[in-house]
Amino acid sequence: MKKIVVIHINDGESTTTVEFLGQPMEIRRIGCHGDPDKAEALMNQVDGTVDVIGLEGMPHWLELGPARREHSVGTRLSGITTQTPVVDGSGIRAGIERWGVILADRAQPGIFAGKRILMVPGLNHAGLSQSLGRRSEQMRFADPEIFFALPDIPGVGAKWMLEQAAAPTLEQLQDAPFRRLLPEAGHPGVERSKAPFEWADLLAGDIGTIRRYAPEDLKRKTIVVESATAEDVEDLKRRGASIVVTMIPALVERGALSPWSATVFECCLVAARRNPDAPLNEDTYLDLMADLQWTPGVRYLQPEEMGLNKFAFVIHPLNIGFIHKHDRFRWTKHLPDEIVEPIAALVPPMYVGKITGGQSPATGQKIEGYLISLGSTPREMMSRDENFTYKKLVQSAKMAERFGARIMGLGAFTSVIGDAGITTAHQCDIAITSGNSLTVSATLEAAKQAVIKMGATDLTKGKAMVIGGTGSIGSVCARLIAQAIKDVVLVSIEPERLIEFKRMIEEETPGAQVTISTRAGDLVADCDLIITATSAFGQRIVDITKCKPGAVICDVARPPDISEQEAALRPDVLVIESGEVLIPGDINITYDIGLPPKTVYACLAETSLLAMEGRFEDYTLGRNITMERVKEIYRLFKKHGYQLGGLRSHGKFVTEEEVAQKRVQADYWRAHPAEFKAMQKEAGAKLEKIPRMSKGVKTKQNSLKQWGPLAAVAGVIGGLMLAGRGRK
Known part of the structure; x- marks a missing residue:
């Protein structure tokens, strides 16, 4: 049996036996209470009696973006033994994080897409930050707040952090105690800013750091870490977190949440080498991992989130009256419509409401929808270049992905503009449908x-x-x-x-x-x-x-x-x-879409129906709707208990x-x-005697110019609307 000793910076001792790559292994974990001298004594004690020694939370190297520094104590410890190899997880961490993000995304498509990501910390998590960064345009690093209690600086993004602050950060940490680099769960001596945590949808990094420095309220957050114990999971659940993902293989049960760190996993790989003289490098590890069947652990923590398929639907004001009726824009009724209508079209997409309670009587599948509104009326959409609306729809899709939606429907004129959804689908990662099959x-x-x-x-x-x-x-x-x-x-x-x-x-x-x-x-x-x-x-x-x-x-x-x-x-x-x-179920729609309670337009219903069926794919796109799709969606309509309203x-x-x-x-x-x-x-x-019109509006005859000085207020209106968007 292979023998592994892992020395960690906390307290306590335990021994576990596992089978890894067909070999039985004994993993003995011994705490040193963060004391380097005690860690050194333990290493000397077991040197030559075990197959590999792991230093958990005592890194040789500190890495943040392109910057790299040796930790003074970690470097000394890594060179103490004379017979048994010593690893600290760094040889495998970045690679397994990159691979884990890919596998988790395959298992739960869209789980990371479009999220606002906060690295807690980015220190020694290069693989995680790089892979998650490819799936989101919004990433920040909490390292300054965590390690130095610095105030949050709004607008400072990942690029600035890595280019300007990474090297100075490592220089100040290269002699820092291990417990400062990898803190335990608990309450910090100095409270950290809540702002970056509240901004983020996804917290990634170390579980102890997140539990210690994140605010109590973690509602709707996704947590991505190396490992998580049962105690960690319970704490995250109590604080309202939605999902926890562990990157390291669980060793025992495939797909389960892993309690093992990158250090333990690297130790297992070292012990499992076919050739005991094989170098401890990425090539050796990759060869071993080729035989490993695993998926990252993904667990939904809140009952209402479990087994919930999410969709989004884009709406827009059908006429200027819808803008006047909106709670935030009632004041616009005191201004000329000829000014309000074109300015409203410039407002970024807004989340306006939610559809909850949908459930299939046939399969029990639950669904939840998010309503996202553009500011354009049909007349504004038709009068502008189609790329204007395409850009708004791409913004809407990214917002939908942040909410966890995996398919987005195009309502009213958003499905008419240009090529009826084809370009939008090509520009978005999320599945798109116009809803026109069920409309037919x-x-x-x-x-x-x-x-x-x-x-x-x-x-x-x-x-x-x-x-x-x-x-x-x-x-x-x-x-x-x-x-x-x-x-x-x-x-x-x-x-x-x-x-x-x-x-x-x-x-x-x-x-x-x-x-x-x-x-x-x-x-x-x-x-x-x-x-x-x-x-x-x-x-x-x-x-x-x-x-x-x-x-x-x-x-x-x-x-x-x-x-x-x-x-x-x-x-x-x-x-x-x-x-x-x-829609079947106890439906609640939190935004007035102009229909009776529990009633939706057919195009919206198609989007929800595809989510209920688990068909997260581009469905009805373009102007050539096939009769096969129309008949198929009607079969699904009947299968899941949808009904026509009166x-x-x-x-x-x-x-x-x-x-x-x-x-x-x-x-x-x-x-x-x-x-x-x-x-x-x-x-x-x-x-x-009735004016010739369709879509509830007459041909636009008056131009903005005729209003003369009144047109000057347009910039003010736009500024107020955009400011309101920011506050939201």
Whole structure:
């Protein structure tokens, strides 16, 4: 049996037997109470009687970034023995930390991504800081606070620390007592600044240092350390930490939290050498580790975090009124909209709320969502270069990763801009979906229910129109409708695509009759169902006065294409929104997204559904939504117990009584064609008095310039909004 003695700087003695790489090993740990003389005496006592001696917490070298210094006492101790090799963990620590970060990220994708990282400390953790730094743009070092109780300096990042302060730090520590370099858990004599710890999402370094110097409140923090005992884990759990990750192999149970330090692990590798004369270097260790099967220990500490799949969803104000209603920006209603709207678009993405309580009745999988809002209205997005919105979405994705989300959905116009999510997905590490596959499914299901409620008995004999029929949502709706109704009218402003699309539908659905047009016009008069899925502004998408009695209009657009004023002109026509969705579970949404409690838009529901299924992958991207994806997401919709919410029209539920009244009115107009035509003429005259608009806004006519001196306040507004963002 291989014999290992590890001398550590704390108190106590223990002996453990393990099997490592097929060899039994006895690990004897002896405390020296931080006394170098006692450590030296113990080393002389066991020299030549064991296979390897480990010095735990007594390093030969001190390393911080590019700086490297010998520790005066550690150097002396490493050269005392004459027969038994001595190691201190430095030969393996950096390599195992780099490897461990990779393996932990594979086991729990995104666990480190986008986090604000604080090294506690960075001293002798080069591998950990380098690997974590590749997964985050925000890293700081707590070494000045920990070792010298210096005040926190906001804005000082990792690069400055390593370039300017690393060498002076090591010069002051090269004669420091070991207990100062590797402190125990407890209370410091001098309190350290809380600011860097509160700033961070992830604390990485030494468990004793973190427990001693971090503030009591560690809620939602991820802790990454070499090792953690049961006592360490309980303390972190009590203080609210979310996750603890240990980098060193557990030696006994694969994937368990490891109580072993890098020193112990290096001792095991030295003892396991096939050739006892092999040099104690990285090449020898790498050859041995090639036979090692392990993953870092990852444990979720809080019950609500265990087995929780997280997602994020990007929203934005559908019109200027949403900005005025926001608690932090109510004061903007006293300023001209023509100033507020473009300035709001400049505000960085903001976390605004959370969706909790989602759980699949089929699998028990729990989900949690984060709502992130941009400041742009649809008009602002459409008037700016698409890269402006892409940049905001990349910022949103990084924020989502910080929260632990592994998939992000694009809401409303963020899924319309540019290439409908493709560029965003390429620029982000997190999975992206536009949510349009489930939007199509929910739209068609809602439309089907509405048409049946309005009295249709045989849907196959009806006629449907899709406005925006060559768009990402409209095109798939048209293809699926053609399979059921056969008689379809496609409307689009892209005539060349209409011709191609008509041919495709008629080829894939024999018997389908497709009419194409660049405007709805009088064609609506023969249609039982009209679906609008456009991104148009300042236009009248459909003349509702020309619709046939009892028609159904399913308005997919957000904001809607058909205003409430227009809908009121035809009491016999049912105008509904695309299908909204109920997520299974005890849902709580902490931000008003403009829907009833527990109800979400279908695009948001798709994002949550993919999280519930554990499908953290780019799902619905681009303008060519496949019917296979639409059908697959609908199967998942059914599997996990999602349901359509009630039919809604302009933010209100449509009651059975209202539908009955519309049916009565429609029957009357069918029976009295002359009176119907008179009503249409009267309604048409009223329609002309309603401004031509879509998405709830008229064509933007006024420029910022006409406001003259008022435009000067724009900079002030922007500054206030950005300042508010900083305080948040």
